[in-house]
Amino acid sequence: MNTYYATNLLVYAGVDIIACLALNLQFGVSGITNFALIVFQAAGAYAAAVLSMPPSSSPDYSFQLYVGGYNLPFPIPWLGGALAGAALAIPVGLVVLRKLRSDYQAIALLVTSIIANTVITNARTFLNGAAGLALIPQPLDTQIDPRSDTYSYFFVGLTAVAVAVVWMIAARIVNSPYGRTLRAMRDHELAATALGKNPVQLKMTVFIVGGAIAGLSGAILAGYITAWAPSEWLYPETIILFAAVIVGGRGNNLGAILGALLVPVGFEEVTRLLAAARLRGRTGWLTGRCSSQRTSTGASRACRPWTAFRSRCHEGRSPA
Amino acid sequence: MTIFEAAFGFGLVSMSVIAIAAVGFTMQFGITNMINLAYGEVMVSSAYVAYSLNRAGVSIWIGMIAGGIFGAVFSFLLNRVVYAPFQRKGTSYLGMVIVSLAISLMIANILLPIVSYNSVSYAEHAGSIIRFGGVVLTVNQMIIIVLAVALMVGIHALLRYTRLGKAMRATAANPSLARNCGIPTQRVIDMVWLITGALCGVAGVVAALNSDSFAIASGGGFLITALAAAVLGGAGQPYGAMIGAVIIGLMTELTAAAWSAEYKEVVAFAILVLVMVLRPQGLLAKRGALAAAG
Incomplete structure (x- = not known):
């Protein structure tokens, strides 16, 4: 099997596991239907990008406009x-x-998700609009050549460490008296309130912690x-x-991981293999990483503007 | 300020479009307790039905009627096949929201291989231009406005003066009491899905006609504006949705004139957030949904 x-x-499995653990904390354990989870992931990605990239005035990056750098x-x-x-979770949560x-919460978060995307797409000078950011530096890419196999293993290791840390935090929260309080709130908010728990405070905390994990x-x-x-x-x-999270079993961290893998x-990946079997030899499914990652953005990304499933790699081809 | 006069004209058109969509959406919610997030996708599907007829050389107004019929049948089937069984099983409000979201994704992804994701637009002559002072409208836009007014009056008459409308209001207020009084609530709810589905279909076609082009991805925008108008006016209240449509239609077009057209939906959303922050009790008031307002 190709290393890439x-x-x-x-x-990707690591990233999805971390995101699912965040969602499990919010939706599974505490009952917050966060239909905007991906916005928090996006905020983290953009923040990491502008923190690690040089200013947009520098020669290699002048084709895109963004704040910071x-x-x-x-x-x-x-x-x-x-x-x-976490910072984004505070105003949204408030x-x-x-x-x-609860059903209005879900709708408000869904609307937040759609509108945040519209705003970022149209505000070109903020984060380069629809084309998005490219050439985001990879972690420690000056120490190890990012094109080598060693770097791939190194990145997997880094991701694994992040997964382990997040897992430990999530497990601590879920298996503590605090976790029991959260589950009590999820199952019967009125009863939890009657016992002196403050549901708004609990939800805000979980929303912020989940936002940080996402x-x-x-x-x-983004770094990958x-x-x-x-x-x-x-x-x-x-x-x-x-x-x-629902397939894995909501409220269960192990379930979240299983769900993320499933x-x-x-x-x-199974459907990708199906497509590959049909188009054997034509598609680049074994090449793994994005062909577009060293180029600017745009064309390859525009090929699947609206599909339910994340385009794992921008292979620059139309959907089969 | 001619640009604002022109924007006012556009505002009249978009409030008409939003009103048709929002009244359908809010009646679904008020009477059947269903926040149907697939509404935008049904609108887009209907717009595509009209598009395929339009491509075959049929006038867009006949296409619109076809779109309305398609929307009615589609919504009716959606309720009978998907929503009603879940509701019978006692799925929570939140569960129903997730179900309708799943349905909207399914519709969008089923449409994708059929119509592809490219934007299309109707081949329809915009008609000659009519001026009222600084307000400039095309004949098509006039037709949309007149149509919206006619539909609103029709909905008002339906709810106020017919037995069916009375039965709908009774069902909205208290379904089990309505059933005990001999109202065939099942048939009433079927009628609600047919009527609101027709509104949804017509709204989809006029929304597509009013924007330069449309695509599958337009569904989200259609849904949000309808949702914002419905929530602004008080969820479940048709008259509230009409008021909400007027406010959102005017506000979005005036901001587009003053600022930038890309932020239309953002303004609709900002209004929605303001309402949720300042008047959430208005949102929570489910009682009296569909009671004759004033």
Whole structure:
């Protein structure tokens, strides 16, 4: 098996596991239907991108417009991504989680997701609009050649460490008295309130922690595929993660991981193999990583503007 | 300020389009308790039905009627085949939202191989231009406005003066009491899905006609504006949805004139968020849904 394909799959699995753990914390354990989860992932990805990229005035980057550009070394973009996710969760949570009934919360978050995408797509000077950011530096790419197999294994290792840390945090939260409180709130909010728990405060906390975790997943993804654009985070992406958490068993961290391996990774890779069997020899499914990652953006990304499933790699071909 | 006068004209058209969509959406919610997030996709499907007829050389107005019929049948089947069985099983409101979201994704992805994701537009002459002072409208836009007014009056008459309308209001207020009083609520709900589906289909065609082009991805935008108008006016209230449509239609076009056309939907959303922050109790008030307002 091609190294690229295998490591590519492992990194995506790691990113999906982290995102599913965040969603499980919010939706599975606490009952917050966060239809905007992908926006937090996107915030983390954009934050990591502008933290690690040089300013847009520098010669190699002048074809795109973006704010910031701080050229910071490796761990900071990832931490910044997590912070961005958490920071975004505060205003959104304050608007959505305080008074609205649960079905309105879900709709408000869904609308947030669609509108955030519209705004970023149209505000070209902020994060380069629809074309998105490209040439995002990879973690430690000055130390190890990012095109080598060693780097692929190294990135898988980094992702695995992130998954382990997130897993430990999530497990601590779920298996603690605090986790029991969250489950009590999910199952019977009125009763939990009667016992002196403050549901708004609990929801806000979980929303922020989940936002930070989702932001981290975005930072990892942006550092791996080296490009990030609005078409990467259309709202159907959130629905895939919901499917993963529901299939795996909501409220159970192990279930979230299983779901992440089954739905976004398993189903999509199986269907990819089906397509490959049909078009044997023509498609580049074994080449794994994006052919567009070293070019600017645009054309290859425009080929699948609206599909439910995340386009794993921008292979620059129309859907089969 | 001629640009604002012109924007006012566009505002009249878009409020007409939004009103048709929002009244259908809000009646579905008010009477059947169903937040149907697939509404935008049904609109797009109907727009494509009209498009295929239009391509075959049929006038867009006949295409619109076909779109309305398609929307009615489609919505009716959607309820009978998908939503009603879930509701019978006692799925929560939230569960129903997820189901309708799943349906909207399915419709979009089924449409994708049939019509492809490219934008298309109707081949219809815009008609000659009519001026009222600074307000400039094409004949097509006039027809849309007149149509919307006629539909609103029709809905008003239906709810106020017919037995069916009375039965609908009773079903909205208290379904089990309505059933005990001898109202065939099942048939009433079927009629609601047919009527609101027809509104949805017509709204899809006029929305597509009013925008330069449309694609499968337009469904999200259609849904959001209808949703914003419906929620603004008080969910489940047809008259509220009409008021919401007027506000959102005017506001979006005036901001487009003053600022940038790309932010139309953002303005609709900002209004929605403001309502949710400032008047959430208005959102929570499900009681009295569809009661005759004032």
